[in-house]
Amino acid sequence: MITGQSQSHPQNPTPTPAPSHADRARSFDAAAAQYAENRPSYPPALLDAVEEEAGRSLRGARVVDVGAGTGIATALLHARGADVVAVEPGEGMAAQFHTTLPGVPIVRGNGNALPLAAATADFLTYAQAWHWTDPACSVPEALRVLRPGGALALWWNTDALDVDWIADSADRISRFFGIDVRSEQSKSADRTGLADPSGRLRFARREVRWSRRVPVDTHLANIGSHSAFLVTPEDRRTAFLAAERAHLLETFPDGIVEETYVVLLLVALNT
Numbered sequence: 001m002i003t004g005q006s007q008s009h010p011q012n013p014t015p016t017p018a019p020s021h022a023d024r025a026r027s028f029d030a031a032a033a034q035y036a037e038n039r040p041s042y043p044p045a046l047l048d049a050v051e052e053e054a055g056r057s058l059r060g061a062r063v064v065d066v067g068a069g070t071g072i073a074t075a076l077l078h079a080r081g082a083d084v085v086a087v088e089p090g091e092g093m094a095a096q097f098h099t100t101l102p103g104v105p106i107v108r109g110n111g112n113a114l115p116l117a118a119a120t121a122d123f124l125t126y127a128q129a130w131h132w133t134d135p136a137c138s139v140p141e142a143l144r145v146l147r148p149g150g151a152l153a154l155w156w157n158t159d160a161l162d163v164d165w166i167a168d169s170a171d172r173i174s175r176f177f178g179i180d181v182r183s184e185q186s187k188s189a190d191r192t193g194l195a196d197p198s199g200r201l202r203f204a205r206r207e208v209r210w211s212r213r214v215p216v217d218t219h220l221a222n223i224g225s226h227s228a229f230l231v232t233p234e235d236r237r238t239a240f241l242a243a244e245r246a247h248l249l250e251t252f253p254d255g256i257v258e259e260t261y262v263v264l265l266l267v268a269l270n271t
């Protein structure tokens with residue numbers, strides 16, 4: 001996951017204001033179709049781990065998938081037999097969700113003020129979305145909406161930086177944004193403190209490694225759908241992705257890229 005953003009342009013020493021957290025949180029709406037088509041999903045073993053840590057099956061469970069976006073995780077929860085409702089603040093992402101999952105209910109709202117009654121959910125899930133909330137609000141909201149014994153499950157696909165080409169690509173991205181992707185990822189390896197600075201939640205932590213093989217265009221469009229790129233001026237973004245294509249084709253001359261992820265999963269029970 002790319003989290004940082006440079007304050008200045010390498011060719012232009014005049015600092016430019018970095019896009020705000022709110023700008024980045026909203027950036028997905030303009031790229032919802034690109035997001036739906038190119039972002040990775042999550043492996044079956046992840047949902048097995050969610051069930052194991054929660055101590056109950058998703059089948060028949062009342063699940064609220066918050067920050068549902070285009071519905072990548074919601075579709076998996078629905079396919080497991082969960083009675084799932086999606087919550088999503090963004091208009092563009094919610095519209096794409098309707099197209100992809102027309103039969104699944106979606107409510108406009110966000111994790112800091114959930115539009116849901118108290119003690120109604122068996123699971124609250126946040127796939128790649130909790131970091132957009134303010135835990136000072138989203139933690140108490142999660143505890144309000146979960147039934148006693150219900151589970152809050154947060155997860156993120158993180159890059160497997162022990163794979164050489166992924167580490168090399170992360171280094172190029174770091175240089176482009178003037179940040180250190182590797183050190184950011186290792187600092188946030190134990191995300192429990194970031195996820196709940198108040199320490200109210202007792203998280204179980206799991207990692208699930210998986211990979212997918214995709215055309216280089218899909219890989220580049222996946223990278224380009226991260227908020228750090230979406231808020232970058234188009235000419236800079238396009239130039240970076242063109243250079244990245246050339247690097248990738250040296251490693252994958254057949255044009256098929258093997259992306260490897262480690263899904264970081266945190267599960268806390270409402271005890």
Ligand SMILES: C[S@@+](CC[C@H](N)C(=O)[O-])C[C@H]1O[C@@H](n2cnc3c(N)ncnc32)[C@H](O)[C@@H]1O
Nearest residue numbers: 025067068069072090110111127128129132133
């Ligand atoms: C990286 S996308 C993840 C989408 C989807 N869950 C997935 O796994 O592909 C992050 C989503 O969080 C949403 N979001 C932004 N701010 C949020 C907030 N405060 N609460 C909940 N979701 C938020 C964005 O609109 C976006 O759809």
